[in-house]
Amino acid sequence: MNRRAKKVSESKTIMSEMIMPNDTNPINNLMGGNLMRWMDIAAGICAGKHCEKYVVTVTVDSVSFQKPIPLGDVITIECSVTRAFSTSVEVYVEVFSSDIKGGNSRRCNDAYFTFVAVEDDTKKPCDVPEVLPLTAEEHKRFNEALLRRQLRLLQAGRLKPEEAPELREWFFKQNN
Numbered sequence: 761m762n763r764r765a766k767k768v769s770e771s772k773t774i775m776s777e778m779i780m781p782n783d784t785n786p787i788n789n790l791m792g793g794n795l796m797r798w799m800d801i802a803a804g805i806c807a808g809k810h811c812e813k814y815v816v817t818v819t820v821d822s823v824s825f826q827k828p829i830p831l832g833d834v835i836t837i838e839c840s841v842t843r844a845f846s847t848s849v850e851v852y853v854e855v856f857s858s859d860i861k862g863g864n865s866r867r868c869n870d871a872y873f874t875f876v877a878v879e880d881d882t883k884k885p886c887d888v889p890e891v892l893p894l895t896a897e898e899h900k901r902f903n904e905a906l907l908r909r910q911l912r913l914l915q916a917g918r919l920k921p922e923e924a925p926e927l928r929e930w931f932f933k934q935n936n
């Protein structure tokens with residue numbers, strides 16, 4: 761298996777959509793579920809490009825909808841890998857919106873998605889390339905990804921507290 765570390769820029773994915781009538785809720789704003797679907801697609805493309813494999817979504821961290829996105833707006837979804845583990849990779853997703861003329865430009869949402877790469881034939885999890893962080897921001901997201909992973913695996917009952925020393929240390933630091 762090719763475990764060559766790959767730069768974040770190699771799989772950066774940007775997707776745009778215009779909000780059409782079929783995408784909205786009864787008050788003419790984008791329906792949350794439709795936004796999550798697009799986020800999942802864009803993030804999945806990003807993860808797939810990094811892994812050079814088909815990927816499946818295994819978790820989505822909390823997504824909140826703080827700013828309504830009206831009919832006719834154009835959203836841009838930007839996705840970057842943050843860190844890869846053995847068979848999984850975390851992707852950071854940001855959603856921006858503006859009107860078609862570029863007015864009322866704003867950042868609407870962000871979320872972390874985790875994908876698992878699978879073999880074409882068996883559909884079993886397979887190893888993924890490491891992520892090579894280069895910028896200060898990429899390093900920050902890379903380092904913090906370990907804490908987010910430990911929290912997810914603890915919540916899923918896949919890790920015991922004693923198997924998450926970095927997360928325990930982080931909590932200890934916050935409280936002292």
Ligand SMILES: CC(C)(COP(=O)(O)OP(=O)(O)OC[C@H]1O[C@@H](n2cnc3c(N)ncnc32)[C@H](O)[C@@H]1OP(=O)(O)O)[C@@H](O)C(=O)NCCC(=O)NCCS
Nearest residue numbers: 816817818819845846847848849874876885912913916918
């Ligand atoms: C994702 C899936 C292949 C994992 O299968 P599994 O038998 O749990 O496999 P493993 O135990 O080897 O785990 C595979 C990876 O998933 C990660 N994982 C599993 N559950 C997780 C969770 N709740 N949170 C974060 N990561 C998780 C593991 O940590 C492992 O990653 P790593 O190798 O980088 O450490 C399986 O759960 C699946 O097919 N799920 C459905 C995916 C899907 O169809 N998604 C679309 C929406 S329905």
